[in-house]
Amino acid sequence: MPLLKVVYLSNNTKLYLWKITEDFDMLFSQVKLKDSSLARLESMKSESHQKGFLAVRMLLQHNDYSDFDLFYDEFGKPHLKPQGCSIKDVEISISHSNDFSAIAISDSKVGLDFERLKEKTLRIAPRYMDVSHLKNLSEQEKIKKATVVWGIKESIFKIKNEEGISFLNHIFEEDFSFEDKKATAKLIFNNKEEKFQIQFDSVEDYIFVCAFEDVK
Known part of the structure; x- marks a missing residue:
């Protein structure tokens, strides 16, 4: 199917969601890939990951970009080449989960995580969050909130992308x-x-979380 949804997160940030109903051949026939991306695609063992990649x-093509405009820095963070007369790289964050691919495009640094609601996320919650934030909630509410917290940690990590950052010991969400x-969170690392400002919502049985640096 075509683009599922566009979420306007701010004046300069949009989230784009693609629900993958196409088969591999259909997606592959619709995109143009540079040689390095083709090699990466061919190295993927999971067809689900291949379709998410495509x-x-x-989504890039929907926004008048292409695979040739996407590049990664030395830390593995994705960027988009500037268009037209602009000299500033466009910020992008990418996430894929099962039948969805998602990108956030912004003029500011942004981190995106897109997760399916599942019981495992709650089961491992003590490894990455303050579980007191789950008190007095139903089981389903706990799963949703734990998934948001995981997304907060993941999206902040995508912005910072520094070796040694611990979800449990360095990234802290205010209760929400x-x-x-929406929520707020902080990273305490290397003194x-x-x-960070956080926005989140649900789409079907998934949760998306976007993090932004607090520039106040």
Whole structure:
């Protein structure tokens, strides 16, 4: 199917979701890949990962970019080449989960995570979060909130991408209600504290989380 949804997160940030219903051949026929991307695609053992990879390129093309405009820095973070007269790289974050691919495009640094709701995320919650934030919730509410917290940690890590960052010991979310669809968090690492603004929501049985550096 075509683009499923566009979420306007701010004046300069949009989230694009693609629900993957196409088979591999259909997706492959619709995109153009540079040689390095083709080699990467061929190295993937899972067809689900291959289709997620191709669906990301479909989202790029929807925004008048292509695989040739996407590049990765020395730390593995994705970037988009500037278009037209702009000299500034466009910020992008990418996530894929099962039948969905998602990208966030922004003028500011952004981290995106897209996760399916599953019981395992709650089961391992003590490894990455303050479980007191799950008190007085139903089992399903706990799964949703734990998934958001995991997304907060993952999306902040995608922005910073520094070796040694621990989800449990370095990234801390302020308690929040799922109905707020927003939260705040901080990273305390290497004797430095950084704050982040968080936006999240549900799509079908998935959760998306976007993190932004707090520049106030």
